[in-house]
Amino acid sequence: MSYKNIHLIGIGGTGMGSLARLLVEKGFRVTGSDEKLYSPMSDQLSELKIRIYEGYAPSNLSGRPDLVIIGNVITKMNPEAQEVLRLGIPYRSMPQAVAEFFLKDRTSIVVAGTHGKTTTSALLAWLLSSAGEDPCFLIGGVAKNFEKSAHIGNGHVFIIEGDEYDTAFFDKGPKFLHYVPRVILLTSIEFDHADIYRDLNHIKESFRKLVALLPPDGLLVCCNDDENVREVTKKSGGRVVTYGLKEGSDYYPRAISNSEEGTKFELIGPGLVTELRTPLSGGHNLLNVVGSVALLHEHGIGIEKIQEGLCSFKGVSRRQELVGEVKSVTVIDDFAHHPTAVSKTIEAMRERYPGRRLWAVFEPRSNTSRRNIFQQEFTEALSHADRVLVGGIFKPEKIPEEERLDVRAIADALMHRGVDAHSIPKTDLLLEYLLRNINANDVVLIMSNGVFENLPQRLIDGLGRRRIL
Numbered sequence: 001m002s003y004k005n006i007h008l009i010g011i012g013g014t015g016m017g018s019l020a021r022l023l024v025e026k027g028f029r030v031t032g033s034d035e036k037l038y039s040p041m042s043d044q045l046s047e048l049k050i051r052i053y054e055g056y057a058p059s060n061l062s063g064r065p066d067l068v069i070i071g072n073v074i075t076k077m078n079p080e081a082q083e084v085l086r087l088g089i090p091y092r093s094m095p096q097a098v099a100e101f102f103l104k105d106r107t108s109i110v111v112a113g114t115h116g117k118t119t120t121s122a123l124l125a126w127l128l129s130s131a132g133e134d135p136c137f138l139i140g141g142v143a144k145n146f147e148k149s150a151h152i153g154n155g156h157v158f159i160i161e162g163d164e165y166d167t168a169f170f171d172k173g174p175k176f177l178h179y180v181p182r183v184i185l186l187t188s189i190e191f192d193h194a195d196i197y198r199d200l201n202h203i204k205e206s207f208r209k210l211v212a213l214l215p216p217d218g219l220l221v222c223c224n225d226d227e228n229v230r231e232v233t234k235k236s237g238g239r240v241v242t243y244g245l246k247e248g249s250d251y252y253p254r255a256i257s258n259s260e261e262g263t264k265f266e267l268i269g270p271g272l273v274t275e276l277r278t279p280l281s282g283g284h285n286l287l288n289v290v291g292s293v294a295l296l297h298e299h300g301i302g303i304e305k306i307q308e309g310l311c312s313f314k315g316v317s318r319r320q321e322l323v324g325e326v327k328s329v330t331v332i333d334d335f336a337h338h339p340t341a342v343s344k345t346i347e348a349m350r351e352r353y354p355g356r357r358l359w360a361v362f363e364p365r366s367n368t369s370r371r372n373i374f375q376q377e378f379t380e381a382l383s384h385a386d387r388v389l390v391g392g393i394f395k396p397e398k399i400p401e402e403e404r405l406d407v408r409a410i411a412d413a414l415m416h417r418g419v420d421a422h423s424i425p426k427t428d429l430l431l432e433y434l435l436r437n438i439n440a441n442d443v444v445l446i447m448s449n450g451v452f453e454n455l456p457q458r459l460i461d462g463l464g465r466r467r468i469l
Contacts, residue, residue, distance in 0.1 A: 003066040008032040009080045010071025011052060014140045015094050015163070015175075017041040018150035019069065022102060022138065024048050025152045033060045033080060038451045040142045040317050044149065058083035065089065069097045076169045093168035095178035098138060103158055103180055106136065109295070110179045112162035112210060113187030113223070115341055119280070120187060120288045121161045122316045127292060128157065130309035131301050135159055141335070144314035164206050166196050174206045183219045184210065184238075185295050187288065189228035192338055195367040200228070207232045214238035221295045223287060224249040243294045245287060251294040253286060258351040267293060274303050278310045281320065282348025284341075320348060323456045326463040328440040330356075333456040337366040337449040339377035345447065346384045353443045360385035361434070361455070363448035364405050365394040372405050379413045382421070385445070388414055389433065392425030394450060427453040435462045 006023055010016050011032025021044060023030050033053040037045065045052060053060040061068070061083050068084045068091040075081070084091050092100065111121045122143035128135045129145070134153035140161045142149050162176030162184075189207055191200040211233055214220055218238030223229050225244040233240060243251040251272075253265040262279035263286055278289050293306055315321065323331040330353065336345045342362065349358055360382050364370050369378070370393050382388045390407045393399070407423040414421035424430040434444065446456050 003028065005029045005031070005063065005065040006067045006069060007061065007065040008069045008071070009056065009078065010034055010074045011045065011050070012037040012041055013071055013073060014041060014149060015138075016069070016071045017045055018138050018140075019094055019097060020045060020050055021048060021148060021150045022152055024050065026101065031063075031065065044142070056080045061087065061089070067092065069094055070168050072166055072168050072175070074169065081169070093171050093178075095167050095175040098160065099178045099180060102136065102152070105156075106158040107156050107182045108180050109157060109159045109183040109185065110162040110176055110181040110210070111159065111185045111187070112164065112176050112207070113229075114190040114192050114338065115344070116187040116284060116288045117161045117163070118316050118335070119285065119319050120185060120292055121159055123288060123292045123313055124159050124185075124295065126313050127296055127301070127306055127309040128155070128159070130312060131305040133157065139316070141319065142317040144317060145312070162210065164203065165193055172196070174210070176210050177206075177213065181210070181213055181218065182215065183295065184214060184221070185291055186211070186220065186222040186229055186233065187291060188223055188226045189232060190338065190340055192368055194371050194373050204228060204232055211236050219295075219298060221291055221298065223291060225287070241294055241298055243287070243290045245283060245290075251290055251297075253290055256286065260352055269294065269297060272297065272303065274307070276307060276310055279313060280315065281352040282344055284344040285320075285348065320345065324460045326460055329438055329463055330443045331456055331459055332443065332445045334445060334447045335449050336447040337369045339374045339381040342378065342447060343381035343384065346381070346445065349443060349445050350384070357386045357439065357442045359387045359389065359434070359438075359442060359444040361389045361391070361430070361444060361446045363391040363394065363450065363452045364407065365448050365450040365452075370394065370396070370399045370405055371403050375405060375409070378405070379410050382410065383414055383417055383419055385419065388419055388421035389430055390421070390423045391427060391430055391448075391452065427455060431455060431458055431462060434459060435466050438463070
């Protein structure tokens with residue numbers, strides 16, 4: 001069937017909004033619906049001049065689109081989903097649509113793992129682009145070098161962020177199983193998404209299925225430092241290349257030095273010894289860089305071109321993003337929402353801004369971080385900051401009380417460890433506390449996988465009006 005008009009239910013998510021861009025670039029007429037949209041995806045969709053309905057209603061389908069794409073946040077009881085089923089309109093999940101419209105006859109490079117997917121995907125896309133290629137990509141964040149999250153290039157390579165979260169209400173398998181990988185970059189495996197996975201072994205099952213999709217002539221680039229990754233990749237059908245921070249992997253760094261400008265290191269690989277620089281900070285980002293360089297070096301990209309691209313990589317919105325510096329106070333916005341990511345991001349800020357007082361401001365917002373399954377792990381992760389503020393749980397009523405993260409207990413436990421920590425449920429009050437207690441030369445790291453009521457920009461605005469000692 002030939003499709004002309006496509007409607008996306010749940011268009012405001014990073015994956016769905018990125019798909020909307022690709023569909024517009026391919027020439028489809030696109031409409032969409034969602035609840036209130038926020039930057040940066042709202043800005044992207046506005047730029048594309050897509051008609052978006054606020055809220056879900058059967059009337060949004062009155063034009064009877066040729067195809068409806070249903071996001072994974074949409075339940076079967078959603079009024080628009082119900083109308084799609086009632087009218088018999090053809091529908092797809094987001095991953096199904098990506099595979100159907102964009103992956104045929106292209107080399108699919110799937111970047112998967114619990115951590116680092118977005119930054120690594122954006123880095124790969126930029127390094128290929130700066131090397132003179134024009135890759136297609138779909139990333140779960142806005143890549144600053146492109147100022148967008150998706151692009152249809154003229155090249156045969158398609159770089160896609162492979163999410164292990166479920167696909168749709170009618171397909172509870174992980175998204176990445178739809179992406180027909182020719183190349184996989186696997187960064188890490190930890191327990192996450194407690195709302196859909198029972199335990200770590202359950203998650204490993206999904207990654208084993210992904211690795212099994214590789215054809216015999218495929219390539220698997222995997223992090224050798226991660227025990228779970230090593231276990232899952234034992235039976236890969238394709239060629240395996242390893243990377244890590246330690247000697248023993250095919251690619252690894254040495255002579256590492258850090259500064260506010262980023263990281264300098266020497267990369268060792270098969271027939272390769274070269275000095276590289278990156279504006280990224282932290283051991284986790286160094287792994288992202290080494291994995292990306294390993295993949296592209298194996299892909300045949302010259303190391304000189306890779307060096308040039310690394311130096312000019314601008315990162316991804318909301319990944320250690322410098323929001324601003326006002327009156328000698330530095331404000332950083334980050335997407336971290338898993339305790340490992342929180343810990344690694346704090347560590348990276350320590351390396352980037354040595355000797356400065358570090359605030360960690362955290363909002364429990366994801367389905368996993370709102371649950372008490374990582375109660376102790378979040379306490380440990382946040383303990384490495386100088387001062388800690390924990391915001392209120394996002395929509396706490398959605399989590400049973402006996403399963404809910406106890407944010408006050410985290411603050412109390414941190415205080416017992418000697419860390420100045422407070423739980424402040426109201427964002428307005430949390431902002432006021434920050435403004436009253438910040439000193440010049442402080443670094444404020446704000447972490448949430450959502451908008452956090454625009455806290456980073458509100459802090460910047462407030463600092464401009466306050467006297468800072």
